[in-house]
Amino acid sequence: xxxxxxxxxxxxxxxxxxxxxxxxxxxxxxxxxxxxxxxxxxxxxxxxxxxxxxxxxxxxxxxxxxxxxxxxxxxxxxxxxxxxxxxxxxxxxxxxxxx
Amino acid sequence: xxxxxxxxxxxxxxxxxxxxxxxxxxxxxxxxxxxxxxxxxxxxxxxxxxxxxxxxxxxxxxxxxxxxxxxxxxxxxxxxxxxxxxxxxxxxxxxxxxxxxxxxxxxxxxxxxxxxxxxxxxxxxxxxxxxxxxxxxxxxxxxxxxxxxxxxxxxxxxxxxxxxxxxxxxxxxxxxxxxxxxxxxxxxxxxxxxxxxxxxxxxxxxx
Numbered sequence: 138x139x140x141x142x143x144x145x146x147x148x149x150x151x152x153x154x155x156x157x158x159x160x161x162x163x164x165x166x167x168x169x170x171x172x173x174x175x176x177x178x179x180x181x182x183x184x185x186x187x188x189x190x191x192x193x194x195x196x197x198x199x200x201x202x203x204x205x206x207x208x209x210x211x212x213x214x215x216x217x218x219x220x221x222x223x224x225x226x227x228x229x230x231x232x233x234x235x236x
Numbered sequence: 237x238x239x240x241x242x243x244x245x246x247x248x249x250x251x252x253x254x255x256x257x258x259x260x261x262x263x264x265x266x267x268x269x270x271x272x273x274x275x276x277x278x279x280x281x282x283x284x285x286x287x288x289x290x291x292x293x294x295x296x297x298x299x300x301x302x303x304x305x306x307x308x309x310x311x312x313x314x315x316x317x318x319x320x321x322x323x324x325x326x327x328x329x330x331x332x333x334x335x336x337x338x339x340x341x342x343x344x345x346x347x348x349x350x351x352x353x354x355x356x357x358x359x360x361x362x363x364x365x366x367x368x369x370x371x372x373x374x375x376x377x378x379x380x381x382x383x384x385x386x387x388x389x390x391x392x393x394x395x396x397x398x399x400x401x402x403x404x405x406x407x408x409x410x411x412x413x414x415x416x417x418x419x420x421x422x423x424x425x426x427x428x429x430x431x432x433x434x435x436x437x438x439x440x441x442x443x
Binding site for chain 1: 346359396
């Protein structure tokens with residue numbers, strides 16, 4: 138049974154070769170993952186399962202998939218509540234808009 | 237506003253809804269004492285400090301020291317640690333040697349598995365749907381897009397990485413490099429060479 142991530146051998150267009158530095162939020166997404174792993178709060182396999190079950194997998198950029206999966210796991214495990222994340226994210230957006 | 241799923245980045249992603257959610261998760265995890273800000277920063281610094289230059293130095297050392305080359309090919313992770321690279325947290329690292337008979341190419345069709353603890357975060361193209369789809373089906377066509385193709389008689393071996401096993405290519409030492417020291421040799425080895433979409437260039441001969 139293959140999921141949306143299982144794309145080896147599919148036809149596709151040219152490989153884009155642009156090389157860029159990751160944005161800060163991407164570095165943070167990466168670091169949250171590593172930190173949760175070191176604490177034993179998340180394994181690579183759990184994270185992959187969460188990524189590969191995202192319904193919009195192919196519409197998201199790489200670290201958007203990572204972040205969505207991490208959020209899903211944190212909520213599943215009761216470490217954070219979705220409503221808290223919603224509120225905090227709204228606050229952050231508000232700050233950005235005011236800046 | 238669609239991402240187009242052919243791009244790993246979108247303009248303005250720094251303030252996208254998901255960027256805000258990442259910062260929200262970070263703030264909440266720190267507030268609740270699940271992780272500390274220092275731990276987050278340490279992980280960022282560690283990943284920022286990993287670089288393809290580590291791989292280039294391993295390759296240059298293997299080209300000049302047969303014993304080390306044998307150790308690198310038999311246990312890449314142990315050889316990297318022996319060489320002074322902080323790769324203790326790395327999954328197994330398998331180093332595959334290019335020869336006149338075989339050219340190696342690395343991919344992770346399922347996601348982005350890559351020897352991050354040695355080479356840093358993988359480039360966007362390595363994680364792209366195009367590379368992941370095509371590298372296993374038409375590796376020569378993909379390599380041509382990077383400006384390289386192995387000779388027709390050379391077999392191309394494509395290695396599909398897993399969460400537990402990461403790969404790095406040991407390219408062939410280019411001819412005309414007898415006079416170079418390890419640092420000069422390492423300068424010839426780019427990240428693309430370590431993934432296998434390219435090979436080190438023969439340095440331009442003076443005169």
